[in-house]
Amino acid sequence: EAGVVQSPRYKIIEKKQPVAFWCNPISGHNTLYWYRQNLGQGPELLIRYENEEAVDDSQLPKDRFSAERLKGVDSTLKIQPAELGDSAVYLCASSPGVNYGYTFGSGTRLTVV
Amino acid sequence: DQQVKQNSPSLSVQEGRISILNCDYTNSMFDYFLWYKKYPAEGPTFLISISSIKDKNEDGRFTVFLNKSAKHLSLHIVPSQPGDSAVYFCAATNTGNQFYFGTGTSLTVIP
Numbered sequence: 001e002a003g004v005v006q007s008p009r010y011k012i013i014e015k016k017q018p019v020a021f022w023c024n025p026i027s028g029h030n031t032l033y034w035y036r037q038n039l040g041q042g043p044e045l046l047i048r049y050e051n052e053e054a055v056d057d058s059q060l061p062k063d064r065f066s067a068e069r070l071k072g073v074d075s076t077l078k079i080q081p082a083e084l085g086d087s088a089v090y091l092c093a094s095s096p097g098v099n100y101g102y103t104f105g106s107g108t109r110l111t112v113v
Numbered sequence: 114d115q116q117v118k119q120n121s122p123s124l125s126v127q128e129g130r131i132s133i134l135n136c137d138y139t140n141s142m143f144d145y146f147l148w149y150k151k152y153p154a155e156g157p158t159f160l161i162s163i164s165s166i167k168d169k170n171e172d173g174r175f176t177v178f179l180n181k182s183a184k185h186l187s188l189h190i191v192p193s194q195p196g197d198s199a200v201y202f203c204a205a206t207n208t209g210n211q212f213y214f215g216t217g218t219s220l221t222v223i224p
Contacts, residue, residue: 004156042204042216043157043202091156101147101149101159105156107155
C-alpha cells in the first residue's frame with residue numbers, strides 16, 4: 001500500500017506568488033483532509049472532503065486559499081497570493097470514514113520569503 | 114482556543130524505563146481519542162486509540178488510559194526504546210468530524 005502521497009515535499013516561493021500542493025489519498029478512503037502545521041504546534045484542519053464534497057471548510061482562509069477534489073480521489077490545495085505567514089507544513093490525510101484514525105502524508109513544507 | 118493540551122513540550126527517559134505522556138482536553142463531547150507519533154520530515158503516524166466507553170486500551174508496549182472525569186488521557190510506553198524517540202501528538206474528536214490536536218511532546222529515549 002502506497003500510503004498518502006503528497007507533492008512536492010518542499011517548496012520555496014516569494015511572497016505574493018501562487019503555490020499549489022497535491023495529494024493522492026489511500027485508495028478507497030472517501031474522507032480527505034488538509035491540515036496546516038506551524039512550527040511547535042499541532043496540525044490544524046483547513047478543509048475536509050467526503051468524496052468530492054467539501055463538508056467542512058470553515059477554517060480555510062477563503063480569500064487566498066482554495067481546494068478541490070474533482071473526482072473524489074486526489075486533491076489540490078492552492079494559495080494565491082502567498083504571504084509570509086503561510087510558511088508551514090501542509091499535511092494531507094485520508095480516512096475510511098468517521099472515527100477511524102487518519103493516515104497522513106509526509107507533508108509539503110512551504111517557505112514563503 | 115486550544116481544546117486539546119499537551120503541557121509538556123519535551124520528555125527524556127532512559128531506555129527500558131516507562132515513558133508517560135499526558136494530554137488534557139476541555140470539550141466533554143469528545144468521544145474518541147488517538148495518539149500519533151511523528152518523526153522529523155514525516156507525517157504523523159497513527160499509534161493507538163481509545164473510545165470514551167473505555168478507560169484503557171493496550172497494544173504491545175503502548176497503553177492509553179482515559180480519565181473522563183478529569184478530561185485527561187495518558188500514553189504509557191513500557192519499556193521505552195531509542196526508536197520511540199519522536200514527537201507524540203494526542204488528538205480528540207466528537208464523532209470524527211474533526212480531530213483536534215495537541216501541540217505535541219518530544220520524547221527522547223536515552224540509550
